Amino acid sequence: MRFIDEFRNAELVRRLADKIARVSTRPARLMEFCGGHTVAIMRNGIRQLLPPTIEMLSGPGCPVCVTANSDIDKAIALAGLPDVIITTFGDMLKVPGSYSSLQKARAEGSDIRIVYSTQDALQVARDNPQQSIIFIGVGFETTAPTIAMAVVQAEKEDLRNFYVLCQLKTTPPAMRALLDLGEIKINGIICPGHVTTIIGTGAYQAYARDYGVACVVAGFEPVDILQSVEMLVQQIERGDPRVEIAYTRGVRPDGNLKALELMHNVFDTAGASWRGLGEIPGSGLKLKVKYARFDAGRAFDVVLPPAREAPGCRCGEVLRGVIAPTGCKLFRKACSPENPIGPCMVSSEGSCAAYYQYGESDG
Amino acid sequence: MGEKILLAHGSGSRLSHDLIDRILAPPLNNPILSRMDDSAVFDLSGRVAFSTDSYVVSPIFFPGGDIGRLAVCGTVNDLSMSGARPLYISLALIIEEGLELEDLRRVVESVAETAAEAGVIIVTGDTKVVNRGKADSLFINTAGIGLIEGEADISGSNARPGDRIILSGGIGEHGMAVMSKREGLQFNLPVTSDCAPLNHLTAVMLAASRRIHSLRDPTRGGLASTLNEFARQSGVGISIEEAKIPVHDGVRGACELLGLDPLYIANEGKLVAVVDPGDADTVLAAMKKNRYGVQAAIIGEVTTEHKGRVVMKTRIGSSRIVDMPAGEILPRIC
Numbered sequence: 001m002r003f004i005d006e007f008r009n010a011e012l013v014r015r016l017a018d019k020i021a022r023v024s025t026r027p028a029r030l031m032e033f034c035g036g037h038t039v040a041i042m043r044n045g046i047r048q049l050l051p052p053t054i055e056m057l058s059g060p061g062c063p064v065c066v067t068a069n070s071d072i073d074k075a076i077a078l079a080g081l082p083d084v085i086i087t088t089f090g091d092m093l094k095v096p097g098s099y100s101s102l103q104k105a106r107a108e109g110s111d112i113r114i115v116y117s118t119q120d121a122l123q124v125a126r127d128n129p130q131q132s133i134i135f136i137g138v139g140f141e142t143t144a145p146t147i148a149m150a151v152v153q154a155e156k157e158d159l160r161n162f163y164v165l166c167q168l169k170t171t172p173p174a175m176r177a178l179l180d181l182g183e184i185k186i187n188g189i190i191c192p193g194h195v196t197t198i199i200g201t202g203a204y205q206a207y208a209r210d211y212g213v214a215c216v217v218a219g220f221e222p223v224d225i226l227q228s229v230e231m232l233v234q235q236i237e238r239g240d241p242r243v244e245i246a247y248t249r250g251v252r253p254d255g256n257l258k259a260l261e262l263m264h265n266v267f268d269t270a271g272a273s274w275r276g277l278g279e280i281p282g283s284g285l286k287l288k289v290k291y292a293r294f295d296a297g298r299a300f301d302v303v304l305p306p307a308r309e310a311p312g313c314r315c316g317e318v319l320r321g322v323i324a325p326t327g328c329k330l331f332r333k334a335c336s337p338e339n340p341i342g343p344c345m346v347s348s349e350g351s352c353a354a355y356y357q358y359g360e361s362d363g
Numbered sequence: 364m365g366e367k368i369l370l371a372h373g374s375g376s377r378l379s380h381d382l383i384d385r386i387l388a389p390p391l392n393n394p395i396l397s398r399m400d401d402s403a404v405f406d407l408s409g410r411v412a413f414s415t416d417s418y419v420v421s422p423i424f425f426p427g428g429d430i431g432r433l434a435v436c437g438t439v440n441d442l443s444m445s446g447a448r449p450l451y452i453s454l455a456l457i458i459e460e461g462l463e464l465e466d467l468r469r470v471v472e473s474v475a476e477t478a479a480e481a482g483v484i485i486v487t488g489d490t491k492v493v494n495r496g497k498a499d500s501l502f503i504n505t506a507g508i509g510l511i512e513g514e515a516d517i518s519g520s521n522a523r524p525g526d527r528i529i530l531s532g533g534i535g536e537h538g539m540a541v542m543s544k545r546e547g548l549q550f551n552l553p554v555t556s557d558c559a560p561l562n563h564l565t566a567v568m569l570a571a572s573r574r575i576h577s578l579r580d581p582t583r584g585g586l587a588s589t590l591n592e593f594a595r596q597s598g599v600g601i602s603i604e605e606a607k608i609p610v611h612d613g614v615r616g617a618c619e620l621l622g623l624d625p626l627y628i629a630n631e632g633k634l635v636a637v638v639d640p641g642d643a644d645t646v647l648a649a650m651k652k653n654r655y656g657v658q659a660a661i662i663g664e665v666t667t668e669h670k671g672r673v674v675m676k677t678r679i680g681s682s683r684i685v686d687m688p689a690g691e692i693l694p695r696i697c
Contacts, residue, residue, distance in 0.1 A: 010680050042683070043683065044677055044683070046681065048682070049679075049680075222679045337689030348622060353689075356689075357684075358686075
């Protein structure tokens with residue numbers, strides 16, 4: 001396949017790995033924020049190619065994983081209402097909440113349908129005018145424009161039975177919260193490729209300036225990731241943290257202005273609760289008053305049992321990069337993809353799932 | 364609108380007989396079936412392989428095949444993977460009220476064509492009709508009997524260190540072809556299902572070597588599942604090379620788009636063989652002469668290291684574990 005194979009070129013990968021090993025003289029701790037990067041790194045065995053000076057940590061960039069239990073509980077409670085059809089991306093189905101999961105709710109009789117886009121959810125609403133269709137809006141800035149578009153379209157069509165349970169989150173406040181915590185010293189961040197395609201690099205300038213953290217926006221193929229590591233190492237060695245883009249074929253410094261405008265027209269920022277990071281002001285998106293009638297949180301009244309965390313689950317620390325998945329006592333023992341205890345083991349972008357599935361090997 | 368299946372078609376009434384006489388019997392006819400007794404009666408001597416499987420694929424027609432072809436291939440292939448020569452097949456249909464009669468005719472004709480290609484005959488059958496909503500258009504069960512000739516002892520637990528792993532062709536084609544026609548996910552894929560009877564392929568392989576240790580068709584769970592099963596059953600490690608695994612560009616592209624890994628996607632016309640290193644090239648050469656083995660390749664070998672696990676050397680030269688898939692990747696693909 002053109003445009004992909006060149007970014008998986010073994011020779012290019014080897015040359016980049018050699019260069020990194022040559023350039024890297026001091027210990028550097030790099031965090032990949034995005035779950036997509038975690039999976040790509042594990043799947044391609046990229047850590048094996050890096051010198052011992054470089055430590056790679058996984059961050060909180062998996063939208064399903066950072067969804068708080070109380071938010072999952074809410075989706076499950078909505079699924080239990082009469083004449084409600086829940087539409088969701090498949091990733092959310094197996095995620096355990098405090099007491100159940102959408103998958104279990106479906107087995108118990110709730111009408112829960114997996115869709116591949118918000119357009120499919122709109123179609124379900126058109127096809128079932130007598131029922132209320134609730135789309136579970138979990139995601140980052142990459143998902144938000146598609147949900148905004150669906151809401152605008154529902155308004156235009158005067159679809160009265162379409163709702164969004166808006167649990168969207170934005171990445172820059174979470175990155176800052178993580179750096180503010182100061183639990184771990186991070187020298188460089190592999191910034192999320194797809195999110196940055198939307199929001200641009202503006203928000204990262206402060207990390208380089210105020211926290212002295214090197215920032216490079218990376219794509220998702222082996223060559224992309226190694227190139228970003230090489231650029232980060234160069235910055236760290238020079239003692240010159242700044243924001244650079246390695247993923248030039250996807251990202252522009254200003255982001256996607258059209259998508260941003262759409263988001264700003266439909267959403268206001270709000271506080272949001274993150275697993276592992278807690279309540280972060282300004283890190284969520286809620287529907288503007290103008291679109292409030294599409295807000296499932298307002299339209300439906302559900303009583304939630306008190307949220308609780310699974311005993312022993314350390315997803316929060318995994319998401320903050322404090323421990324690797326292998327540092328959790330439940331990993332590979334009580335907790336597996338077949339029987340997940342925390343969300344990081346369920347989501348296709350979850351760190352625990354990636355470590356479990358692709359666990360590194362010397363073979 | 365054409366004629367539809369009614370509940371009465373399954374009631375044992377005149378309509379049932381009419382259905383058998385008009386739609387089912389003509390394409391499938393053979394001397395054993397045409398006796399129309401309660402069971403098929405035939406002679407058999409030797410080591411017998413016996414297998415059954417049910418088919419609930421949705422949609423029932425997909426690019427490159429249909430539920431009828433799948434139902435014959437599935438059982439023929441299960442028998443073949445034990446080293447047996449498939450002979451007799453049973454066919455049970457569970458039909459949802461309202462199925463187009465024409466659709467049923469197409470499926471039964473496909474059963475007949477596939478059976479003819481495989482050289483097996485349908486010797487007994489059954490038809491039930493259930494209320495609308497109680498089955499999704501058509502479910503099929505087939506069972507089959509085959510004979511194992513000679514001393515062949517083929518099992519997933521027979522893989523030995525040093526053995527070569529041979530794959531008969533490109534992976535993931537069936538799963539992606541079915542997925543491309545799913546509601547809510549329709550896309551044009553330049554790939555059709557690989558659904559095919561593999562008994563002629565296994566016959567030439569078994570004729571070429573007596574040292575084929577394991578055979579399996581990587582259906583649900585894909586190549587990754589089959590290799591993990593071999594590793595666990597035989598208590599050995601398996602090493603494969605990503606660059607040697609044939610994958611159609613269309614499958615690769617669609618997998619990239621959907622975030623899937625072809626290693627985990629179902630096949631219905633591929634096999635994996637574990638062969639003594641001394642015979643691997645001979646078996647490979649024999650496979651390449653068969654229409655369903657043209658793309659066959661040696662993709663790896665059995666090792667004493669990392670017992671019970673499958674490790675893959677990636678295209679970029681690193682290595683990673685290939686684990687069993689967790690949970691369903693795509694429901695009802697077969």
